[in-house]
Amino acid sequence: FQSLLLSVIGPLNQLAALLARMQEVRADLSRLDDVLQTAQAPGVAFEAAGEADAKSVPAGSLTLRDVSFGYSPLEPPLLDGFSLTLEPGRWIALVGPAGSGKSTVARLALGLEQPWSGDVLLDGRPFSTMPRRARTGAVAFVDQTIHLFGGSIRDNLTLWQPDVAEETLRRAARDACIDERILALPGGFDAVLEENGRNLSGGERQRLEIARALVTNPRILILDEATSALDIATESRVLANLRRRGCAVLLITHRLSAARVCDEAIVLEGGRIIELGAPERLAFWSREDGPGADAANWTPAVRPALVSER
Numbered sequence: 001f002q003s004l005l006l007s008v009i010g011p012l013n014q015l016a017a018l019l020a021r022m023q024e025v026r027a028d029l030s031r032l033d034d035v036l037q038t039a040q041a042p043g044v045a046f047e048a049a050g051e052a053d054a055k056s057v058p059a060g061s062l063t064l065r066d067v068s069f070g071y072s073p074l075e076p077p078l079l080d081g082f083s084l085t086l087e088p089g090r091w092i093a094l095v096g097p098a099g100s101g102k103s104t105v106a107r108l109a110l111g112l113e114q115p116w117s118g119d120v121l122l123d124g125r126p127f128s129t130m131p132r133r134a135r136t137g138a139v140a141f142v143d144q145t146i147h148l149f150g151g152s153i154r155d156n157l158t159l160w161q162p163d164v165a166e167e168t169l170r171r172a173a174r175d176a177c178i179d180e181r182i183l184a185l186p187g188g189f190d191a192v193l194e195e196n197g198r199n200l201s202g203g204e205r206q207r208l209e210i211a212r213a214l215v216t217n218p219r220i221l222i223l224d225e226a227t228s229a230l231d232i233a234t235e236s237r238v239l240a241n242l243r244r245r246g247c248a249v250l251l252i253t254h255r256l257s258a259a260r261v262c263d264e265a266i267v268l269e270g271g272r273i274i275e276l277g278a279p280e281r282l283a284f285w286s287r288e289d290g291p292g293a294d295a296a297n298w299t300p301a302v303r304p305a306l307v308s309e310r
Contacts, residue, residue, distance in 0.1 A: 086248050111128060142210050220247060223251050227253070239261050
């Protein structure tokens with residue numbers, strides 16, 4: 001009798017498990033339908049591989065023209081009439097107190113936010129109309145938030161792109177001053193990182209982020225406090241290497257040591273430009289609410305090494 005009972009109960013239990021699994025699949029399909037049926041956001045059209053030919057690769061001129069933007073239509077705009085022109089190979093530092101709109105400028109320049117008014121142009125064309133492959137190949141972004149996953153260093157840098165040449169990978173690591181640390185690990189570029197790179201220091205993780213951006217050989221590099229975890233000497237080496245690459249750089253920083261390597265500096269306050277000129281001549285550094293303490297940490301020995309790379 002017990003054997004007969006088990007032979008009946010077993011299939012019933014399997015049927016109950018199957019019904020539960022079907023409910024899970026139904027919920028998964030519902031979420032998938034949400035994605036498939038949602039209209040694409042403007043400017044996020046995907047073209048077939050090879051559709052964006054070499055002629056569509058931007059030269060690297062970025063323009064924000066009379067841009068106004070805010071995060072709430074019920075409040076005044078965070079940026080009001082902001083303009084910036086970043087020519088190929090030119091470096092501009094963007095500085096200012098917290099909440100002045102510096103990171104918002106970066107998001108607008110990347111196309112992550114759409115301006116309320118004004119234009120964001122790449123080589124004179126509206127950023128949103130550029131082919132996606134051309135945009136992502138031309139502009140790279142690094143901020144101070146670390147985005148590393150458990151897996152090999154190679155996968156973290158290439159994001160599983162199989163066509164990244166070994167020399168491109170090594171040059172990116174070398175310019176980010178992280179190559180020696182990588183090669184010292186067992187397995188080198190195939191060494192495995194823990195989730196979020198917990199087996200590396202903060203500065204090493206930040207340099208990996210910079211190397212990842214350099215793998216794409218961008219024409220424009222936007223750095224939002226991307227060297228905040230680096231000491232002054234390492235920061236100067238990284239910035240000198242970026243200078244040699246010849247890409248245009250928009251550098252958001254609180255450090256005078258970083259801003260000094262730029263051709264020009266813009267001070268933002270309340271979403272408006274209040275000062276513009278040579279980085280070392282800005283009154284912002286001596287203000288009570290400016291990062292004056294950092295200026296005291298700058299040493300003249302850093303400057304000549306960077307100037308020689310121009």
